[in-house]
Amino acid sequence: MSNNTITAPKGFFSAGIYCGIKASGKPDLAFLTCPTGAKAAAVFTTNKITSAAVQVCKKHVKSPSVYAVVVNSGNANSCTGRKGLNNAIGMCRRTAGLIGAEPHQVLVASTGIIGKQLPMQKINDGIKTAFEKVSSSADAGLAFARAIMTTDTVPKQAVRKIQISGKSVTIAGTTKGAGMIAPNMATTLCFITTDIAISKVLLARALKTAIDVSLNKLTVDGHQSTNDTAIILASGLAENRPITSSCPGYKKFVKVLVDLCDDLARQMALDAEGATRIFKVAIKNAATKADAAKAARAVAEYPLVKCAVNGADANWGRIICAVGSAGVRFNLNKLSCKLGNITVFKNGAPANFEQKEASRVVAQKEHTITINLAAGAYSDFCYGCDLSREYVAINADYHT
Amino acid sequence: MSNNTITAPKGFFSAGIYCGIKASGKPDLAFLTCPTGAKAAAVFTTNKITSAAVQVCKKHVKSPSVYAVVVNSGNANSCTGRKGLNNAIGMCRRTAGLIGAEPHQVLVASTGIIGKQLPMQKINDGIKTAFEKVSSSADAGLAFARAIMTTDTVPKQAVRKIQISGKSVTIAGTTKGAGMIAPNMATTLCFITTDIAISKVLLARALKTAIDVSLNKLTVDGHQSTNDTAIILASGLAENRPITSSCPGYKKFVKVLVDLCDDLARQMALDAEGATRIFKVAIKNAATKADAAKAARAVAEYPLVKCAVNGADANWGRIICAVGSAGVRFNLNKLSCKLGNITVFKNGAPANFEQKEASRVVAQKEHTITINLAAGAYSDFCYGCDLSREYVAINADYHT
Numbered sequence: 001m002s003n004n005t006i007t008a009p010k011g012f013f014s015a016g017i018y019c020g021i022k023a024s025g026k027p028d029l030a031f032l033t034c035p036t037g038a039k040a041a042a043v044f045t046t047n048k049i050t051s052a053a054v055q056v057c058k059k060h061v062k063s064p065s066v067y068a069v070v071v072n073s074g075n076a077n078s079c080t081g082r083k084g085l086n087n088a089i090g091m092c093r094r095t096a097g098l099i100g101a102e103p104h105q106v107l108v109a110s111t112g113i114i115g116k117q118l119p120m121q122k123i124n125d126g127i128k129t130a131f132e133k134v135s136s137s138a139d140a141g142l143a144f145a146r147a148i149m150t151t152d153t154v155p156k157q158a159v160r161k162i163q164i165s166g167k168s169v170t171i172a173g174t175t176k177g178a179g180m181i182a183p184n185m186a187t188t189l190c191f192i193t194t195d196i197a198i199s200k201v202l203l204a205r206a207l208k209t210a211i212d213v214s215l216n217k218l219t220v221d222g223h224q225s226t227n228d229t230a231i232i233l234a235s236g237l238a239e240n241r242p243i244t245s246s247c248p249g250y251k252k253f254v255k256v257l258v259d260l261c262d263d264l265a266r267q268m269a270l271d272a273e274g275a276t277r278i279f280k281v282a283i284k285n286a287a288t289k290a291d292a293a294k295a296a297r298a299v300a301e302y303p304l305v306k307c308a309v310n311g312a313d314a315n316w317g318r319i320i321c322a323v324g325s326a327g328v329r330f331n332l333n334k335l336s337c338k339l340g341n342i343t344v345f346k347n348g349a350p351a352n353f354e355q356k357e358a359s360r361v362v363a364q365k366e367h368t369i370t371i372n373l374a375a376g377a378y379s380d381f382c383y384g385c386d387l388s389r390e391y392v393a394i395n396a397d398y399h400t
Numbered sequence: 401m402s403n404n405t406i407t408a409p410k411g412f413f414s415a416g417i418y419c420g421i422k423a424s425g426k427p428d429l430a431f432l433t434c435p436t437g438a439k440a441a442a443v444f445t446t447n448k449i450t451s452a453a454v455q456v457c458k459k460h461v462k463s464p465s466v467y468a469v470v471v472n473s474g475n476a477n478s479c480t481g482r483k484g485l486n487n488a489i490g491m492c493r494r495t496a497g498l499i500g501a502e503p504h505q506v507l508v509a510s511t512g513i514i515g516k517q518l519p520m521q522k523i524n525d526g527i528k529t530a531f532e533k534v535s536s537s538a539d540a541g542l543a544f545a546r547a548i549m550t551t552d553t554v555p556k557q558a559v560r561k562i563q564i565s566g567k568s569v570t571i572a573g574t575t576k577g578a579g580m581i582a583p584n585m586a587t588t589l590c591f592i593t594t595d596i597a598i599s600k601v602l603l604a605r606a607l608k609t610a611i612d613v614s615l616n617k618l619t620v621d622g623h624q625s626t627n628d629t630a631i632i633l634a635s636g637l638a639e640n641r642p643i644t645s646s647c648p649g650y651k652k653f654v655k656v657l658v659d660l661c662d663d664l665a666r667q668m669a670l671d672a673e674g675a676t677r678i679f680k681v682a683i684k685n686a687a688t689k690a691d692a693a694k695a696a697r698a699v700a701e702y703p704l705v706k707c708a709v710n711g712a713d714a715n716w717g718r719i720i721c722a723v724g725s726a727g728v729r730f731n732l733n734k735l736s737c738k739l740g741n742i743t744v745f746k747n748g749a750p751a752n753f754e755q756k757e758a759s760r761v762v763a764q765k766e767h768t769i770t771i772n773l774a775a776g777a778y779s780d781f782c783y784g785c786d787l788s789r790e791y792v793a794i795n796a797d798y799h800t
Contacts, residue, residue, distance in 0.1 A: 049723075
C-alpha cells in the first residue's frame with residue numbers, strides 16, 4: 001500500500017510516542033526530521049497572545065536549513081512566562097543535540113492546556129525515545145499524525161503527487177483538530193512535507209497562499225488559539241529543476257498544495273468537536289473581497305445556521321438574517337440564496353421549493369450554501385460545521 | 401398587590417389574546433392603547449433586512465401623538481414583500497379605526513416565522529377582540545406581556561417609581577425573548593410605558609441612552625433579528641413640570657430608565673433559550689471605548705466561554721484566548737482577569753486561586769468577569785448567557 005503520510009516525500013523520517021503528558025496515556029510527542037536539511041516556512045496564529053512554542057518557532061523558521069520539528073500535545077505551554085519560553089527552547093536544544101544540528105535549526109509546536117508548565121524531564125526523555133524510533137515508513141508517519149491529536153477522533157492525512165520538470169514531486173500533510181483541546185481551546189496544527197526543490201521565499205509564499213484559502217477558511221468557534229501553527233518543510237530531494245520564480249512549475253505546485261490543504265481543512269471540519277456534517281458558504285457578487293469574506297464567515301459562524309444544519313433543516317431565514325446583520329453591502333431586491341442546487345430565496349423573496357428535497361441537501365455530509373449579494377463582482381467562501389449537543393457536552397463538562 | 405405591568409403608569413390600557421396565529425394556541429396578539437395620546441420614541445434593529453412592521457413603525461413613530469401599539473407573535477412578517485408591508489399598514493388601519501385615530505398614530509411590531517404572510521382575517525378579528533378587552537388592570541398588563549412571548553418561558557416585566565417636581569412618575573416595561581423564535585430567529589421586542597411629561601426629543605434621547613447600556617449590551621447569538629424593536633410611550637399624565645431640557649429631572653428619569661432596562665435585559669438573558677445562568681463581562685482600562693465594547697462582546701460571545709459557564713468551570717484560559725483574538729489593544733504584562741472577586745490571571749500570568757471557590761462563583765445565577773486590559777482609561781461591558789445542550793436541542797430539532 002502506498003504511503004499517504006508525511007514520510008511519503010523523499011528525505012523525511014518521523015515518530016510518534018507517549019511520553020507522559022496526557023493522563024489518557026495516548027501519544028503526546030511527535031518527531032519529524034529531515035537529515036539532509038529542509039527549506040522551511042510557517043504561518044502562525046493572529047491571536048495577540050502566543051504560546052512559547054509559537055514565539056520560538058517564529059524565530060527558528062528563519063534558518064536557511066531546518067533539520068527537525070518536535071511537537072507535544074496535551075500541554076499548550078501558553079501563558080507560562082519566561083520559564084515556558086526556556087522550556088520551548090529546551091525542546092529545540094534537546095532535539096538539536098540528538099540529531100547534530102543547532103537549536104535554531106529545530107522547529108517546535110505545542111497544543112493542550114493553557115497556563116501549565118511542561119513536564120520537561122518526561123519530554124526530554126520522550127524526545128530521545130522518539131528520535132531512536134524515527135523511520136520513513138507509513139507507520140511512522142501515521143504515528144506522528146496520531147501523536148499531535150487531542151480531542152480529534154481520527155488522524156487527518158493527505159498526500160499528492162505531481163510531475164515538475166520531468167520529476168515526480170510528493171507533498172504530504174497532517175493536521176490536528178479544529179476540535180477544541182481539553183480543556184482550553186481550539187488549536188490548529190498543520191505539518192506539510194514535500195521533496196520539491198524550491199527557494200525559501202517561494203515556499204513561504206506558496207504556503208501562505210494555500211493556508212489562506214483552506215485552513216483560514218474554516219471556522220468552528222470563530223477564534224484563533226494562542227498556538228495555531230502551520231509548517232512546511234521542503235527537502236529538495238525530488239531533483240526537479242529548483243523553483244526560483246513564479247514559473248508554471250510553481251503554479252502547479254501551489255495548485256496542488258491548495259488542493260491538499262483544502263482536503264485537510266475539510267477533514268478537520270468533519271472531525272470538529274461534535275460535528276456531524278460540514279458546509280461551505282460561497283458568497284458571489286460582493287462589493288469587495290472583504291465583504292465577501294465577512295458575509296461568508298458571518299453565515300458560517302451563526303449559531304442558528306449551525307443548529308439548523310445539525311437538524312438537517314433548510315432554514316433560509318436564518319441564513320438571510322445572518323447576511324443582513326453581517327455589515328456588508330447587498331442589493332435586497334436581487335439577494336438570492338441556494339442550498340446545493342435548490343434556490344430557496346430569490347430576488348429578496350422566498351422561492352418556491354420542495355422542503356423535503358432541500359432538507360435532503362442539508363442532510364448530506366457536505367453541502368454548499370451559495371449567496372448572491374448582487375452588489376459587485378467579488379467572491380469568497382468559508383467552511384463551517386454544525387453545532388451539536390455533543391459540542392456543548394464536550395466543552396461544558398470538562399473541568400479545569 | 402401593586403401593578404408591576406405596563407398598565408401601571410397613568411393613561412394606559414392593554415390586552416393580550418389568542419387570535420389564531422400560533423399552532424400552540426398560546427396568546428399571539430397584544431394591544432396597548434393610550435386614549436389621551438402619548439409621545440412616542442423607538443429604536444430598531446440594525447439588521448439591513450427589516451420586517452414590514454419595522455418599516456411601518458419607523459414612519460409612524462414620528463407622529464406627534466401615538467394612540468396605540470399592536471403586536472403579533474408567531475409570524476415575523478419579514479421577507480414578505482409588498483403584501484407584507486400592506487398587511488402591517490392594515491394592522492395599524494384596523495386599530496386606528498377602532499380607537500378613532502389615524503393609522504400613522506398607531507405603532508406595530510411582529511415576531512415569529514420569516515417569509516410567511518400574516519393571516520389577516522384572524523388578525524383583524526383579533527384586534528377587535530383585544531380592543532374590546534382592554535383594561536388598566538395588572539391582569540391586562542400581564543396578558544400583554546404574555547401575548548408577545550415566543551419561546552420565552554416567563555413574561556418579563558419591571559416597574560419603577562420616582563418623584564419629579566413633586567409628582568409621582570411611574571415607568572414600566574415588558575420585553576420578549578433573547579431566546580430564538582421558532583423557527584427562524586431571535587427577536588427582541590421591548591415596550592415601555594410612562595406617565596412622565598416630557599418632550600418627544602428628550603424621550604427619544606432617554607430611550608436611546610437606556611437601550612444602549614442594557615438591551616444592546618446583551619448578546620445571545622451575536623446577531624440582530626430583522627424585527628428588533630423597542631418602543632416607549634409617555635402619556636404625560638403624571639403632571640410633573642414638563643421636561644424640555646437636560647435638567648436634574650431628566651437625569652433622574654434617564655437613570656431610572658437605565659435601571660429598568662437593565663433589569664429587563666437581565667431577565668431576558670436568564671430566559672434565553674437553554675440558558676441556565678448569565679454573566680457580565682466588564683472590561684477596564686481599554687485604549688478606547690470601542691476596544692472596550694469589542695473585547696466585552698468577544699468574550700461574551702465566545703462559545704467556549706459560554707460552555708465553560710454552563711459547566712460552572714473557572715476556565716480563564718478560554719477568556720484570555722478570546723481577549724487575545726478580539727483585535728483590541730492590551731498590555732500583556734499587565735493583563736489581568738477576575739471571576740467575581742477572585743483574581744485568576746494577573747500581570748499576564750496564571751494567578752494562584754482556589755479552583756473550587758472560583759467554580760462556586762461561576763456556578764451562581766449571575767457573575768461578573770472583569771478584565772483589565774491595562775491599555776488606557778476606557779470601560780464597557782456586555783451581558784452573556786451560557787450555551788447549553790438545550791439551546792442546540794431547541795434550534796436543531798425545529799423543522800421549517
